[in-house]
Amino acid sequence: MRRRIIAGNWKMNKTRDEAVDLVGDLKESLADVGDVGDVEVVVCPPFTALDAVREALRGSNIEIGAQNMHWEDEGAFTGEISPLMLKNLGCVYVILGHSERRTYFGETDESVNRKVKSAMSNGLLPIVCVGETLEEREAGKTEAVVVRQTKAALAGVKTNGAERIVMAYEPVWAIGTGRTASADEANRVIRIIRQAVAEVFNERIAQEVRIQYGGSVKPQNIADFLGQPEIDGALVGGASLDAASFAAIVKPR
Numbered sequence: 122m123r124r125r126i127i128a129g130n131w132k133m134n135k136t137r138d139e140a141v142d143l144v145g146d147l148k149e150s151l152a153d154v155g156d157v158g159d160v161e162v163v164v165c166p167p168f169t170a171l172d173a174v175r176e177a178l179r180g181s182n183i184e185i186g187a188q189n190m191h192w193e194d195e196g197a198f199t200g201e202i203s204p205l206m207l208k209n210l211g212c213v214y215v216i217l218g219h220s221e222r223r224t225y226f227g228e229t230d231e232s233v234n235r236k237v238k239s240a241m242s243n244g245l246l247p248i249v250c251v252g253e254t255l256e257e258r259e260a261g262k263t264e265a266v267v268v269r270q271t272k273a274a275l276a277g278v279k280t281n282g283a284e285r286i287v288m289a290y291e292p293v294w295a296i297g298t299g300r301t302a303s304a305d306e307a308n309r310v311i312r313i314i315r316q317a318v319a320e321v322f323n324e325r326i327a328q329e330v331r332i333q334y335g336g337s338v339k340p341q342n343i344a345d346f347l348g349q350p351e352i353d354g355a356l357v358g359g360a361s362l363d364a365a366s367f368a369a370i371v372k373p374r
């Protein structure tokens with residue numbers, strides 16, 4: 122049985138002080154979640170708030186993740202953050218290959234792959250994002266794109282421990298638009314991603330790897346996605362910036 126995982130990707134939102142306020146509220150709303158719901162909860166604030174958020178979450182079951190990292194442990198890479206730095210702050214997860222990174226910051230299948238390998242060898246668990254653009258979808262390329270991105274991201278990753286990798290299917294056209302893939306369609310694409318994971322590693326690992334859906338997830342539609350057999354959770358953007366809405370997404374109804 123795969124344990125569900127709901128992660129909030131705050132993107133470039135919340136100052137340190139705002140972040141502390143938000144997780145204070147969240148901690149209260151979700152105090153019972155570790156007991157009543159078999160769901161893992163992660164928040165991914167900006168780098169500048171990670172330390173304060175970690176402190177504010179002490180005593181809760183909520184884990185922290187980063188939104189990106191460099192693949193090197195240290196060195197002359199002005200403006201970058203290394204896996205060692207994230208690990209040292211108490212990060213458990215790191216989002217890698219988000220479409221905003223691919224689109225605006227030139228990330229490629231190759232750089233995402235380097236980061237995934239580095240995260241794994243540094244004991245950080247990657248949440249690897251894949252997904253097609255609207256143009257690719259309309260051209261009937263959804264499957265080819267997610268299979269290519271998945272296989273490229275995972276190439277050369279050691280099989281040992283690979284079951285702890287998290288994948289996120291985020292159709293680019295559904296991010297921040299209020300449009301979502303239908304739950305059926307998301308389930309279908311996620312099954313294809315799982316098959317690609319099996320081809321890289323093996324069937325056992327593919328059955329253990331958790332695959333989230335992301336793209337305009339809200340309290341109103343989360344149940345549809347979680348009702349699908351292949352969907353193991355959600356990567357939530359906008360709706361994770363408000364404690365009440367994120368809590369409503371996390372809490373079992």
Ligand code: 13P
Nearest residue numbers: 130296297336337358359
């Ligand atoms: P929204 O939930 O705002 O559509 O963002 C999704 C996302 O990109 C999460 O990584």
